Amino acid sequence: MSGFRVVCEFNKYNKLKGGSVMRKLSVCLILLFGFISNAYLQVDKDLKVFISVDMEGISGVVNWEDVSRDGKDYNLFRSIMTDETNAAIEGAFAGGAKEVTVRDSHGSARNILPNKLDKRVKLIRDWSGGVKGMMEGIDESFDAVIFIGYHAKAGTEDATLDHTMSSVKINDMSVNGVSLPEAGINALIAGYYDVPIAFVAGDMAICQQVKELFGEVGTVATKEGIGNAALCLHPEVAQNKIRDGVKKSLQNLNMYNSYKLKSPYTMVLKLFKEEWAHQASFYPGAKRTGDWECSYTTNNIMDIIKAFNWMH
Numbered sequence: 001m002s003g004f005r006v007v008c009e010f011n012k013y014n015k016l017k018g019g020s021v022m023r024k025l026s027v028c029l030i031l032l033f034g035f036i037s038n039a040y041l042q043v044d045k046d047l048k049v050f051i052s053v054d055m056e057g058i059s060g061v062v063n064w065e066d067v068s069r070d071g072k073d074y075n076l077f078r079s080i081m082t083d084e085t086n087a088a089i090e091g092a093f094a095g096g097a098k099e100v101t102v103r104d105s106h107g108s109a110r111n112i113l114p115n116k117l118d119k120r121v122k123l124i125r126d127w128s129g130g131v132k133g134m135m136e137g138i139d140e141s142f143d144a145v146i147f148i149g150y151h152a153k154a155g156t157e158d159a160t161l162d163h164t165m166s167s168v169k170i171n172d173m174s175v176n177g178v179s180l181p182e183a184g185i186n187a188l189i190a191g192y193y194d195v196p197i198a199f200v201a202g203d204m205a206i207c208q209q210v211k212e213l214f215g216e217v218g219t220v221a222t223k224e225g226i227g228n229a230a231l232c233l234h235p236e237v238a239q240n241k242i243r244d245g246v247k248k249s250l251q252n253l254n255m256y257n258s259y260k261l262k263s264p265y266t267m268v269l270k271l272f273k274e275e276w277a278h279q280a281s282f283y284p285g286a287k288r289t290g291d292w293e294c295s296y297t298t299n300n301i302m303d304i305i306k307a308f309n310w311m312h
């Protein structure tokens with residue numbers, strides 16, 4: 001109201017200028033209203049969030065023993081993995097989530113301690129035998145995906161426990177010439193359902209890789225690789241950053257696009273042994289395209305995921 005009076009007073013002295021100020025003020029008010037209503041809608045919408053949790057990128061983890069059931073420190077790190085997941089869940093609810101599903105996606109898929117997990121969520125454990133793997137449970141009803149404990153693709157310099165799905169078999173997996181880490185493969189599954197990746201936590205190398213792939217995405221680096229060693233944040237410091245980062249990312253969800261490549265899709269899969277490439281070439285539609293290498297082309301991205309699962 002007081003703003004309107006000032007413009008009217010001004011108008012007495014300079015009609016033209018007053019009109020222009022009035023127009024500018026109106027535009028500002030419209031923009032401000034749009035911003036406030038958009039922010040309100042963003043928080044008010046019943047967000048449904050999917051969290052896929054791997055283990056290699058959890059704070060403090062540096063060695064395969066840390067993430068293997070028979071490793072001496074496995075129980076310590078599955079506990080930290082659970083705490084880090086809880087931090088992401090707290091951030092998700094603080095950022096507007098009304099429903100959260102957690103997918104345990106490392107090794108046996110039975111690592112997160114169910115009795116220590118935030119009671120507001122449901123947890124997907126073990127492998128179904130289907131094609132979604134680390135994204136088991138995702139569908140078009142979700143609004144955002146969060147990756148916790150993720151790691152860089154096989155062969156990445158200064159990365160902690162870098163590999164692509166199988167540390168034993170796979171040298172590289174690319175689609176349409178884009179070499180993908182697990183986060184990229186899983187983002188294509190989410191992209192099939194038009195769900196964007198809003199936030200990724202893991203080592204610094206995977207944070208860089210997802211920014212290169214997705215553009216806008218919230219990230220928190222829990223550690224920085226130094227060859228096989230890593231400079232790690234204290235787990236509680238990492239959890240605080242993840243809680244804040246997830247909240248902020250969900251509050252700015254309209255910044256993120258779902259990850260898609262252009263059809264037709266051509267996957268090139270490079271395996272570590274010739275005999276595995278030979279076997280993979282028998283998948284219907286696959287071709288042997290080089291030493292240790294097979295390729296497969298289709299118009300459906302989920303057929304790429306299916307072929308990838310069966311060819312290694």
Ligand SMILES: [Zn+2]
Pocket residue numbers: 054055056105106107
């Ligand atoms: Zn893993």
